[in-house]
Amino acid sequence: MSHWIKSEPLQDGGIRIRFSAEIALFWDWLREKHSASFSQQTCPDKVTISDPETAKWFEQMRKEAHAERALALRRMEAIPCGNRGAVELRLDEDSALVFLQCVNDIRLQSWHLLGCPDEPLELPQEQVNLWAYPEDRNAVLLVHELCGYIIEWITGALLGD
Amino acid sequence: MIVWNDPVNLMSYVTLAFQKVFGWKREVAEKHMLEVHNNGRSIVARENREKAEHYVHQLQSWGLTTTMEPSD
Numbered sequence: 594m595s596h597w598i599k600s601e602p603l604q605d606g607g608i609r610i611r612f613s614a615e616i617a618l619f620w621d622w623l624r625e626k627h628s629a630s631f632s633q634q635t636c637p638d639k640v641t642i643s644d645p646e647t648a649k650w651f652e653q654m655r656k657e658a659h660a661e662r663a664l665a666l667r668r669m670e671a672i673p674c675g676n677r678g679a680v681e682l683r684l685d686e687d688s689a690l691v692f693l694q695c696v697n698d699i700r701l702q703s704w705h706l707l708g709c710p711d712e713p714l715e716l717p718q719e720q721v722n723l724w725a726y727p728e729d730r731n732a733v734l735l736v737h738e739l740c741g742y743i744i745e746w747i748t749g750a751l752l753g754d
Numbered sequence: 755m756i757v758w759n760d761p762v763n764l765m766s767y768v769t770l771a772f773q774k775v776f777g778w779k780r781e782v783a784e785k786h787m788l789e790v791h792n793n794g795r796s797i798v799a800r801e802n803r804e805k806a807e808h809y810v811h812q813l814q815s816w817g818l819t820t821t822m823e824p825s826d
Contacts (some may be wrong), residue, residue, distance in 0.1 A: 601788075690774065697767060697817050704762045709763055741764065748766040752780065 602750050605686075686751070693747050702739035707737065757786070757804050758819040761795045771816040772798070776808060800825055 704710075757768075765787055772783035776799070789796035798820075799809055806822050813820040 693767070693770075694816060697763070701762060701817055709761070744764055744767050748764070748770045751770055752766065 602753055689747060689751060693744065693751075696740050696743050696747075698736055700744065703734075703737035703740065707734065755797070755799045755801065755809055755822065756795050756821050757790050757798050757813060758821065759790050761818050763793065763817060765791060767816075768818065771813065771818055775812045 763778045768790065769780070769783045772778055772786055773780065776783075780788075786796045786798055798813075799806065801809065803822075810820045810822055
């Protein structure tokens with residue numbers, strides 16, 4: 594996978610986050626799921642993507658993914674990533690903390706869905722077999738992995754690493 | 755007030771949670787995070803019931819497993 598996210602602290606205590614379009618889709622989903630938690634002033638409602646090709650892909654994904662986000666996440670793996678550009682957001686510290694808690698909550702939920710394994714990435718085969726559709730398990734695993742990735746970068750920026 | 759280890763929350767996340775909830779410096783927060791990680795639990799505060807309940811609520815909103823017990 595070529596998902597990536599980078600964040601850095603700002604002087605006002607907030608953070609600047611840059612991430613790949615794949616993660617932008619994930620952000621969109623988080624916004625939808627936790628819209629009541631975010632401040633409209635400090636946290637943009639939707640990501641905007643300047644690169645036309647990336648924007649086209651993103652809009653298509655957004656439409657297709659509206660009903661079933663896990664399906665979109667699953668599809669992401671199958672799409673060659675290429676150069677889809679990046680998205681940049683600036684969050685003040687409060688918004689960043691809310692975002693962080695939302696992502697952690699989803700990571701916890703995905704961990705429960707996976708059966709609370711010690712190492713989600715190394716599920717024993719008998720546990721994998723419990724999933725009627727193994728690709729669903731892969732989608733949840735991807736969510737879990739992405740959330741961990743996002744948490745590491747945001748906490749790093751907020752801790753000043 | 756006790757924070758218990760869990761196999762899912764990331765160490766950096768727990769450190770940040772301690773800093774934000776208690777206003778601790780990084781070193782103090784890391785010390786307690788490592789206590790949780792290595793010993794399975796850490797006593798993070800001794801407070802009156804009302805204040806303890808407030809902290810427990812805060813820590814739980816960060817997704818950390820936290821309990822209260824009467825001190826000796």
